[in-house]
Amino acid sequence: MKNNKTILIMIDAVRPDYITQEYTPFLYDFSQKNTFLKLETLLGYSSGIHPSIYSGYYQDKTEKFVVFNYDPENSIFKWTKWLRLIPTAFLRKFFIAVCKVPYYYFPKKYRRFLPRFFRESIIKVPPSIPLEILPYFNMGSVKKRIRTIYDYFKENDISYTSVATARNEFFEDVQELDKLALTDALVDSFYIYEPDGYGHHYGANSQEIKEIMSKIDTKISELYTEAYHKYEHVDIFMFSDHGMYNVEKFLDIQTPLKVAGLQQPRDYIAFFDTTFARFWPKNDEIEKKIIQILEEIDGVRYLDDTLLKRYHLDFKDKQKFGKIMASVEWWIRQFPDYFSPVKNTIKWLHGTFPEYEWSYGVFMTNAFTVDDECMKVVNIMPSILKVMWLEHTLHADIDGKPVF
Ligand SMILES: [Zn+2]
Numbered sequence: 001m002k003n004n005k006t007i008l009i010m011i012d013a014v015r016p017d018y019i020t021q022e023y024t025p026f027l028y029d030f031s032q033k034n035t036f037l038k039l040e041t042l043l044g045y046s047s048g049i050h051p052s053i054y055s056g057y058y059q060d061k062t063e064k065f066v067v068f069n070y071d072p073e074n075s076i077f078k079w080t081k082w083l084r085l086i087p088t089a090f091l092r093k094f095f096i097a098v099c100k101v102p103y104y105y106f107p108k109k110y111r112r113f114l115p116r117f118f119r120e121s122i123i124k125v126p127p128s129i130p131l132e133i134l135p136y137f138n139m140g141s142v143k144k145r146i147r148t149i150y151d152y153f154k155e156n157d158i159s160y161t162s163v164a165t166a167r168n169e170f171f172e173d174v175q176e177l178d179k180l181a182l183t184d185a186l187v188d189s190f191y192i193y194e195p196d197g198y199g200h201h202y203g204a205n206s207q208e209i210k211e212i213m214s215k216i217d218t219k220i221s222e223l224y225t226e227a228y229h230k231y232e233h234v235d236i237f238m239f240s241d242h243g244m245y246n247v248e249k250f251l252d253i254q255t256p257l258k259v260a261g262l263q264q265p266r267d268y269i270a271f272f273d274t275t276f277a278r279f280w281p282k283n284d285e286i287e288k289k290i291i292q293i294l295e296e297i298d299g300v301r302y303l304d305d306t307l308l309k310r311y312h313l314d315f316k317d318k319q320k321f322g323k324i325m326a327s328v329e330w331w332i333r334q335f336p337d338y339f340s341p342v343k344n345t346i347k348w349l350h351g352t353f354p355e356y357e358w359s360y361g362v363f364m365t366n367a368f369t370v371d372d373e374c375m376k377v378v379n380i381m382p383s384i385l386k387v388m389w390l391e392h393t394l395h396a397d398i399d400g401k402p403v404f
Pocket residue numbers: 013046196197200350
């Protein structure tokens with residue numbers, strides 16, 4: 001094994017069409033000579049997709065999905081009940097906004113020394129959430145430990161490193177893109193965050209995306225060339241988690257509910273993510289009413305039992321993420337939602353249905369070949385383990401399987 005090297009690189013939000021001869025010559029050449037697949041993502045966000053990539057389980061088994069979950073008992077936002085003492089909704093929001101200001105003036109490096117309460121609660125209050133709803137929610141998803149590819153490495157005495165260019169729960173270290181380097185471990189695992197941030201900000205077709213992809217291409221080319229000269233055998237796996245699409249239409253889901261006479265928190269509790277709308281109705285009658293309203297809004301798909309099963313969002317505990325769930329269709333973003341106080345802040349998105357053309361990510365490797373053109377995210381981990389002769393150690397209940 002000493003003469004083997006395995007390199008895993010996840011690059012956030014890279015679409016197949018980002019790989020071009022002009023801007024990513026190394027990856028382009030690699031994709032011509034090796035396995036280059038479209039990657040079918042999941043209905044959800046990175047907060048749920050990453051756990052599925054590294055564990056091989058769908059979101060309804062990892063129970064990691066959206067960032068905010070229903071949990072009035074343990075909510076880290078319980079203290080916001082006291083904000084009722086401030087007379088108007090506007091002043092309450094203004095107070096929270098002012099509290100957040102010092103954080104952004106604090107040098108990034110030292111922010112972790114700020115009080116925990118500040119870092120883990122005040123700073124995480126979504127800017128547009130009604131403060132009377134907030135104490136019903138908790139964040140950081142559900143504290144469930146899942147078995148990831150790194151556990152398999154540990155159990156099989158495979159040395160590895162994991163370094164990311166932004167904080168991520170699956171990676172031990174944070175390092176700048178330029179500084180990513182190989183080590184003596186058998187596996188070096190990297191997560192490159194930048195294309196996601198650049199994509200949201202500048203768009204998938206922007207010059208900025210081309211430039212950052214070019215930098216990433218150079219970095220990966222260096223890592224691969226170094227490994228190629230040092231080791232007898234190098235397996236490299238490069239993949240993203242989802243694509244990115246342009247928002248062409250804004251859709252208000254909250255007004256139709258108000259027009260129908262439904263009110264929070266009296267009749268229901270809801271969380272409006274950018275692409276999801278999730279509800280906890282007070283009774284069956286209200287539940288029916290909400291579903292009926294959702295079904296009548298053009299551009300919204302209510303996730304009934306069939307769709308929940310199809311997209312592997314059939315959670316055992318229906319309370320945790322939403323008793324009723326709906327997603328907007330492609331091209332659409334909710335406005336208002338609970339995250340953005342201003343309409344045009346983010347014009348590029350991901351998080352809607354995976355079968356849409358621009359939702360796809362990529363998967364590239366030199367370790368195996370397949371006839372298919374497409375691969376599913378849950379199959380990444382089992383495929384990597386098979387290449388490393390660890391397929392027999394995979395848990396029997398795992399959703400993914402090797403693709404070759
Ligand atoms: Zn993103």
